[in-house]
Amino acid sequence: xxxSFADTLRLLILNREEMLKASGAINGSAAARLIKINQxxxxxxxxxxxxxxxxxxxxxxxxxxxxxxxxxxxxxxVPGIDETPNFTPTQKIINRxxxxxxxxxxxxxxxxxxxxxxxxxxxxDAPVNITSGMYALRVDGDxxxxxxxxxxxxxxxxxxxxxxxxxxxxxxxxxxxxxxxKAVFKKLYLDGDDAYLVPLNPKYETKKxxxxxxxxxxxxxxxxxxxx
Numbered sequence: 001x002x003x004s005f006a007d008t009l010r011l012l013i014l015n016r017e018e019m020l021k022a023s024g025a026i027n028g029s030a031a032a033r034l035i036k037i038n039q040x041x042x043x044x045x046x047x048x049x050x051x052x053x054x055x056x057x058x059x060x061x062x063x064x065x066x067x068x069x070x071x072x073x074x075x076x077x078v079p080g081i082d083e084t085p086n087f088t089p090t091q092k093i094i095n096r097x098x099x100x101x102x103x104x105x106x107x108x109x110x111x112x113x114x115x116x117x118x119x120x121x122x123x124x125d126a127p128v129n130i131t132s133g134m135y136a137l138r139v140d141g142d143x144x145x146x147x148x149x150x151x152x153x154x155x156x157x158x159x160x161x162x163x164x165x166x167x168x169x170x171x172x173x174x175x176x177x178x179x180x181x182k183a184v185f186k187k188l189y190l191d192g193d194d195a196y197l198v199p200l201n202p203k204y205e206t207k208k209x210x211x212x213x214x215x216x217x218x219x220x221x222x223x224x225x226x227x228x
Contacts, residue, residue: 003074005053006046012065012078029096029123035064039096040134096123097160099136102174102183126160126221133163135217137174137185144172144185146200153200153222159185161217172219175209183216 003011010026013019019031026046032039037060045053052073053061061072070076099122124136139157146152151172153159159172167173169190175197176183186197195209 005051005073008072008074008078009061010046012061012067012072016065027096036060097126097134097136098122099124099138099158102137102140102185124158124160125223134160134220135163136160139185143199143201143204144187147202149200151200153185158223159219160221162220163217165218165220167215167218174216174219176214176216185219188215 013026013031016031016034019034020027028039028042032042035042037057041057045051045057058069058072061067062069065072067078068076071078126134126136137159139153139155139159142155144153145155153172161174167188169188171188172185173188174183174185175188184197186199189196189198189206195213196206197209198206
């Protein structure tokens with residue numbers, strides 16, 4: 001029976017213990033590293049039921065798994081794994097993104113290249129579908145700690161940032177002005193041609209952007225690290 005490329009790829013990965021977490025869920029970062037592709041590309045391939053791999057990615061996948069193109073795209077059976085009893089096409093994918101510094105995030109405002117695989121302070125789970133260049137930051141300080149609002153981002157919390165998401169008034173953003181290489185985390189408020197960076201903690205002042213504003217990304221997820 002013909003399978004989609006996404007389901008075939010998921011089955012191939014599930015047959016490789018080094019690409020799985022101890023729980024049996026797919027470890028997206030480990031799989032991407034072994035296949036030698038960007039993790040965001042792997043995530044898109046695994047979640048696109050109608051897609052096909054590019055020729056370059058197909059070559060990497062064929063080499064990694066020892067299959068032909070027709071086997072990879074589900075047109076032909078893959079010896080040794082088609083009868084895998086525990087295969088579940090919808091098995092959870094563990095997406096991971098690099099945890100970087102606010103200085104590195106500021107530098108990324110100037111580049112179109114995604115953060116390189118393996119070059120990170122750490123890697124953290126991202127409970128969202130990742131896109132190219134997505135990264136995580138550790139909140140530093142209490143300026144974004146709310147004293148009773150709907151959203152709060154205390155010191156030490158991990159925020160996941162999407163550099164491809166459009167920033168709007170009310171978005172929680174990572175921004176850098178034209179005079180400082182270090183990025184900052186604030187709520188963006190737009191009033192006509194004026195832009196303001198709003199802290200959630202009332203003891204800090206709202207600042208009007210006077211220089212050129214570079215939006216490095218929009219916060220799409222947040223989680224608290226629990227000490228082990």
